[in-house]
Amino acid sequence: MESLQSLSILVAFLGIVYYLGFRSPSLPSVVTKGKLQDSYDYIVVGAGSAGSVVASRLSEDSEVTVLLLEAGGDYTENEKYHIPLHFYDLQKTSADWEYYTVPQKESHLAMFEQRSYWPRGKVLGGSSIFNSMQYTRGSRHDYDEWAALGCDGWSYRDVLPYFLKSEDMKIENLKSSKYHNTGGYLGISTGGVTPIADIYLKAGVEMGYNITDYNGEIQEGWSPMQLTVRDGVRSSTSLEFLGRALGRTNLHVAVNAFVTKISIEKKQAKGVYMIKDGRKHYIEANKEVIVSGGAVNSPQLLMLSGIGPRKHLEDLKIKIEADLPVGENLQDHLLLHMMTDIKDDIAITKEKINSLMTQLQYKLFGKGILSIAGIDATSFFCTYETKQKDCATDMQFMMYSLTIPDNNICLKEQVAKEYLSTPDSVGFVSTLSLLDPKSVGSLKLKSADPFDYPLIDPKYLSDERDVEAYIRGIRLWEQYMSTPSMKQIGASIDRMKLSFCSEHKFQSDEYWKCIVRHLAYTVYHPAGTCKMGSKDDKLAVVDPQLRVRGIKGLRVADASVMPNVISGNTNAPVIMIAEKAADMIRGKYTVEHLKRNV
Secondary structure (H helix, E strand, O other), rough: OOHHHHHHHHHHHHHHHHHOOOOOOOOOOOOOOOOOOOOEEEEEEOOOOOOOHHHHHHHOOOOOOOOEEEOEEOOOHHHHHHOOOHHHOOOOOOOOOOEEEEEEEEOOEEEHHHOOOOOOOOOHHHHHHOOOOOOOOEEEEEHHHHHHHOOOOOHHHHHHHHHHHHHHOOOOOHHOOOOOOOOOOOOEEEEEOOHHHHHHHHHHHHOOEEEOOOOOOOOOOEEEEEEEEEEEEEHHHHHHHHHHHOOOEOOOOOOOOEEEEEEEEEOOEEEEEEEEOEEEEEEEEEEEEEOOOOOHHHHHHHHHEEEEHHHHHOOOOOOOOOOOOOOEEEOOOEEEEEEEOOOOOOEEEEHHHHHHHHHHHHHHHHOOOOHHEEEEEEEEEOOOOOOOOOOOEEEEEEEEEEEOOOOOOEHHHHHHHHOOOOOOOEEEEEEEEEEOOOOOEEEEEEOOOOOOEEEEEOOOOOOHHOOOEEEEEHHHHHHHHHOHHHHHHHOOOHHHOOOOOOOOOOOHHHHHHHHHHOEEEEHHHHHHHHEEEEOOOOOOOOOOOOOEOOOOEEEOHHHOOOOOOOOOHHHHHHHHHHHHHHHHHOOOOOOOHOOOOO
């Protein structure tokens, strides 16, 4: 009887802790109350991964005024914005722009209408609220290539200090590395919360690769995850950068403020038109307008404002302010989920996610499976023949320690039934990401109406070299799955034997090509639609200072300026771009102390 009473008391105590002891960041709203001013020195359009950083840094100068405009809502509205494992739950909600591509001709054969669903964050923090929090900078080769293409000041040695400026490294064995830094705004921690995490790395070594720091000297190899998570809470740019700007009277933040057009007079940006609270507003920019809407919204806004391809804008009867190739050069990474069932209960399951112990572990200590996005390890490969030690990687594996039972990617019903997992299955997913896509698409306006979504055509897999790279990546996956560690947990490739490609021999090149063209879809890394380049680059929209060519007082700072998409997850590079943009605008160099001899 006493033991039963003790158990009851314990359960009651845990229940009280559960409801009253919720582990959450302090979340005072940064949104400005009351009427906005008629003019500001700087207007930043878009409060996502880049815009939040730009506005926060600009407002460090107390003598200037800054307005940050966000079409979505506040980051205080939903606690799931800040709990890492809940990132999938945010798709197709009010915080999601929910874009779709036009039907694809060479890919997405298994998807409804052959379209790719593109979730994009529509909330303070943008897609840094939506992503799986992988902190990946890309390869040094990416940035050296940018510099070689005419983007002066964007080599690896140039951009590394700006990565370091943001970083607050929490992983003990990386704190002393010259490739990392502590004290920045962005918390970087690691995963490894499930028993299978170490098995991933052990199998990688058995495969013949080293355990490495993919943000360090050598990208190729296997590594524990580096995540933008601080004490179990998502390190979104809104929380980390805007949160620290709270109380600055020179920074105003407006949500549910949809910018429809940039006002341009005599080749100079003068202000922005927006709709807020059901009314039209115009706000003047005394110095500059900075567009940070991302690879979809930024080119759309520029074109609506008369900056874009002449013929396209003339067809829509939009007045031409600058004839520039806005919307061209669209690049994106593809992913391919390779499903695997295992015999041992060592992965993440829905039962574990919903258990009281898991909830308490997170709410009390910020630990456990809720503190990551389900990814426990990653790896980077050069799938092509090379003798170069530090090669430019073209394939990434991301190891999700859970199964995928929900059809968020718009698969056809019959395909989803066969390909996806059941809710009670135990397994993991090897997600293969194509890092160096050769297929290039475009984005165009559907109409001159700012509320009409643009026409997005990535032209996925239109270049056969992308399919060939995927075949090489799949062959590496087959090797990985045949390692002793994988065999020991009962992993095999059999879950990828699917009927809709059964006309080809299983594991043949033709079979895997069929799988790729049916199932590969976006990793949510669109880039390049307002390309940065030299004055001689016919595809360049902005110069190396991110100034829109031919228009004074207007810059773009986000993933759209990438000349080529980087080799990895794009969130960290976007934050770097924003940090560097802020210094350019301020006319300061704040990272002298962070320069490294690398």
